[in-house]
Amino acid sequence: MKKYILFLFFISATTFSQDVKDKIAKETCECTTKLDLDEMDSSDLELNFGLCMLESYNKHINEFAENEKLDFENNAQMEKFGEEIALKMLSFCPDMILKLGEGYKNDETVSNDLTIEGIFNGTKAETFFNVIIKEPTGKTTKLILLDYFENAYLITDKLLKNNQEVKVTYYEAKLFDSKSNSFVATKIITNIIQK
Known part of the structure; x- marks a missing residue:
């Protein structure tokens, strides 16, 4: 039974x-x-x-x-x-x-990755998990940590310190934001390297 x-x-x-x-x-x-x-x-x-x-x-x-x-x-x-x-x-x-x-x-995967160099300026959890980079021009750029990549642990394990120089590789995509009910242009990180 x-x-x-x-x-x-x-x-x-x-x-x-x-x-x-x-x-x-x-x-x-x-x-x-x-x-x-x-x-x-x-x-x-x-x-x-x-x-x-x-x-x-x-x-x-x-x-x-x-x-x-x-x-x-x-x-x-x-x-x-x-x-x-x-x-x-x-x-x-x-x-x-x-x-x-x-x-x-x-898909004939052609890499469309772009790069920026600048100062790591912390992270912020919003709709997505943002990584903030201050470029040499003074412009602040938010990038999204969305997919796994080899050096992601530098961000997830908080090994990067503010004001540390980094080189970031990313691609651009339009993601659907259900809160605003619209597509939002975003930069998605594919790699980050300490300089």
Whole structure:
């Protein structure tokens, strides 16, 4: 009898988890309908897809069992979760998934990375996690820490000190800000080096 009850519990927990993932897939589809797919390159599209998915995940985080919650530092787990949601999205918005797939197929990754040099002026958590750099001209530039890169630990472990000279590599993308309901031009860090 105990085995039967445990089996039923396991089946219902798995089904519940699948229902939450269906909700996230549907909400991600709804979020991506606000995107102008024709105006985006594959990296912008992938980035905004990820942001839509994570926004929905954060709404439903308490519906996941503790051992199923995402560890944002575990790239393999994040990738697997993204693939599961994308697969479920095929039922709700197949055009979006096909558009994402085209990006992988047609992407002849040409590096569009830009660089700035300046003084590290701290960090600030806002809609995104901002890194502030003061350029030699006196201009202050905010960059977003969004993706993992090799030297990210310099920022996350607070190893950089204010007024330290740095060289920052970044790319520009338009991210959808759900608060303002508009796309915002942003600079996204791909590397940071102490000078």
